Structure formats: C-alpha cells, structure tokens
Amino acid sequence: MKAPASAPTTGSTAPPQEPRWLTDEEQRVWRWFMEGATLLDDHLDRQLQRDAGMPHVYYGLLVKLAEAPRRRLRMTELAMLAKITRSRLSHAIARLEKNGWVRREDCPDDKRGQFAVLTDEGLKVLRQTAPGHVEAVRQAVFDRLSQEQQKSLGEIMRIIAEGLQPAEAGADLPWLR
Amino acid sequence: MKAPASAPTTGSTAPPQEPRWLTDEEQRVWRWFMEGATLLDDHLDRQLQRDAGMPHVYYGLLVKLAEAPRRRLRMTELAMLAKITRSRLSHAIARLEKNGWVRREDCPDDKRGQFAVLTDEGLKVLRQTAPGHVEAVRQAVFDRLSQEQQKSLGEIMRIIAEGLQPAEAGADLPWLR
DNA sequence: GGCCCCTCCTTGAACTTTAAACAAATGGCC
DNA sequence: GGCCATTTGTTTAAAGTTCAAGGAGGGGCC
Helix, strand or coil: CCCCCCCCCCCCCCCCCCCCCCCHHHHHHHHHHHHHHHHHHHHHHHHHHHHHCCCHHHHHHHHHHHHCHHHEEEHHHHHHHHCCCHHHHHHHHHHHHHCCCEEEEECCCCCCCEEEEECHHHHHHHHHHHHHHHHHHHHHCHHHCCHHHHHHHHHHHHHHHHHCCCCCCCCCCHHHC | CCCCCCCCCCCCCCCCCCCCCCCHHHHHHHHHHHHHHHHHHHHHHHHHHHHHCCCHHHHHHHHHHHHCHHHEEEHHHHHHHHCCCHHHHHHHHHHHHHHCCEEEEECCCCCCCEEEEECHHHHHHHHHHHHHHHHHHHHHCHHHCCHHHHHHHHHHHHHHHHHCCCCCCCCCCHHHC
C-alpha cells in the first residue's frame, strides 16, 4: 500500500473525503511505534510466561489487586484499571483462581457483584517474580532513554490513553462492552 | 505490589541483587505507556475487525505484501517485517488465503520456501479499507500530538525496537523461533 | 407491588496465538 | 557422494481472546 505524502482536499460537499494519508515522516513514526510495541509486548509476555507462568496481562491483574485495599477489587473495577473487557477478565480470573493466586468473593452490598481477591499464594508469586520483571522493563525501556525522553513518553502515552477513553457516555470502552 | 522508590545496593558479591525498582515517576510513565498501548491496540483491532473483517496484525501483513516487489514475500521475511513468529504467520496466511486475499506460491530457488502473494482481491480490500484505518490512527495519535511529540515518539520507539532486536547471533527474535 | 431497563458478570463457541514437535531441503564439511 | 547441523515452513494441541447471548439483581417509575 503506497501512502501518498499528501493530497488535495475534495471540492465541496462529497462525504467520501480524500483520505488524510500519513506523510512519510508520520509513516516512519507509526512504524517504529508498532514495531516497538509489538516487540516489547512479545518480550515481556515471554519473560513472564517463563518466570511467572502467566502472560503479561495476568501479571498486571495481580499487581492491581496487590495495590488495592484489602487486596480485592470488583470485577468491573479491575477490568477498568486493566483496560480490558469484563469477559476477558472473567476468563483470566478463572485461570488465576485455578492456580490458587486469586479467589472470588461475593459482594455483600450488591448480589450481582464479585470481588477478585489476591491470595497469599498470589502475593508470594508476585513478590518472587517482580524483581525479574522490573529488570526486564528497565533493560528494554528505561535504561535506554534519557530523562527527557522518559518524560516525553509518559506525556505522549497519557494523551493517547486519555483520548481513547473520553468522559462522554456512549464511549466504546472495553470494560463497558 | 508496592514498588519502593529506590533502594540501597547490596554490599558486594551476592548474586540476588536488590532489584532496581521503578521510581514513582518511572512507574507513572510505564503505566501510561501500558494503558495507551493497550487501549490503542484494542481500538485499532476493533476498527479493522469491523471495517475490514480482520485483526490489525493481519491488515499489517497485507500492507507489507502490497509494498513488496511483485506483491510477494517469503514467509520468514514477512514474519521479520511484521515482528511475529513464523508459526503465527503460517496460521494468519492460512486464514487470509481462505479469504482469497493472499495466495501461496512455491519458491523456485529453494524448495523449502514459500511466497505469500497478495491477490487482486486482497489489494482491493486494502484500498477500500485503508482510508478508514488511516483516519482512525490519525484521530487516536497524530491529531493529538505536536510535531515535537511525534518526532520524540518515533525516536523513542525506534530505540526500544532496535534494543529488542540486537544484531548478535542467538538473540531471541520471534521470526527465528 | 409490578414493570421495564440497565448493570454485573459469566458462559460457550469461534477465532487467534503460543509452544513443541516435525518433515523436508539446504549447505558446509569430510 | 555421505553426513550432520541448520534453515524453512507447517502442524497439532493447549491457552488465551473475542463475540454474542443470557441469567440475575438493582433501581426508577407507575
């Protein structure tokens, strides 16, 4: 797919606007982004699968639970924090429960509700594997970037993340699907 | 998981070094990165699944093929360009072949080899769906970032991407697995 | 109360990805 | 030529994710 560097706008009222193609420079940025993100994802998934026996997303769930009061969170709340769908979370928690790292608990206030609770076992696994994971993240990311770049990266990704979860009702957010 | 802001180094020769935890600031950067990447991935996957009937990765494969001479690439070459494993690629191409968007061809020079070839059908789908996809990428990323930020992002992700695919032999690269 | 719509979470099937094993062909080496 | 390690790509099964559907409870409204 050749992406023309730029293109004239169409004359007047036609809905099929001329696409706003990416410039060569934008194209390069986008490709580095996708490559970096893909490789990083693969790298961390592999590291955690090897050392902790779970994918990166599952590890992230344990982290969120560990940080929460009483090491527990409502399912929807956890899905929101992890930016995933409730369905995906249900399956994930089922697996983690089978491992004995998480347990479910009924919510007293709302009979529809469920808490996911990090078990002592789960906390132990997290403690054991956290150092290796942090090290992997450091080596892949922070050790390679200047202070400036780290700050930029945070700011940029914050903008993207916030752009994708608008406050408006009706937004297509994973945890509301 | 609480991540201490910093920690003293261990005395001398003990292998289990004190983990180099992330500082609060690094922690924030890392979380925005993961959130942004997760949401973006979800967003684009969904957009393409809806409008093109395939996941983002598959779309990327068609793009690579469209850019290649004679619209064809060797399997391993394509896996390398897409930063994925050959196994994953095999499955993906099988699916795209079933759709009639890609066809396989034997390599004359190397009887083990296979070409993945973009069909006219595949090219058509790409042409039809590219505008919508570019627009989605723009809205989510480029429209929200300054020129400066775009440049930074490219540079940063290039560093990360290159760091994860060292030239050395024995590197754990997806397409060599 | 009864009704209706919405939220919370789960389920099963279809699809995608990973992991491990494999067949076939290549290429270096003797 | 013959041998052996490596490369190429596929295959199978298991694991993970998405999609569509659904059960059950909450909460407003009459």
